[in-house]
């Protein structure tokens with residue numbers, strides 16, 4: 001007679017639950033974009049803000065190129081002013097200011113205070129989407145003629 005014991009279905013389920021976490025409890029882009037999980041929202045902000053940092057960093061490189069020589073002109077004075085302004089605004093208002101509250105505030109703070117989740121998770125998601133829309137609008141201003 002075999003003495004081998006097999007885990008019951010309940011035990012299997014329990015084991016399965018232990019393996020489940022905020023990264024794998026649901027999969028697919030839509031589940032991420034519509035998530036109400038505060039850790040996932042924190043990760044989404046991390047990705048958006050990293051993208052903003054990258055775009056503003058590219059603008060910094062463009063400025064560096066312009067300033068790399070005394071008579072270097074890869075763009076007009078007006079364009080330089082626009083690039084300068086966009087770099088500053090993006091770095092400060094779309095990266096620096098929101099980074100700590102959006103990323104750490106969503107990911108870590110609920111755990112620190114023992115809360116199950118954040119209030120108004122869908123509004124929180126919308127905030128992340130607005131960040132993307134803002135970058136789009138700012139970028140749109142770059143190639144417009146200003147009086």
Ligand code: HEM
Nearest residue numbers: 057060061063064065067084085087088089091092095096
């Ligand atoms: C978190 C905020 C910011 C970060 C991380 C940041 C980062 C950088 C980096 C890495 C460069 C390239 C430096 C180099 O090539 O020598 C740069 C250049 C520049 N940044 Fe920022 N920046 C920030 C905010 C601002 C603000 C608020 C302004 C102005 C309103 C600004 C104006 C400039 C200008 C004019 C340059 C070109 C200077 C040069 O390359 O010599 N930056 N920035």
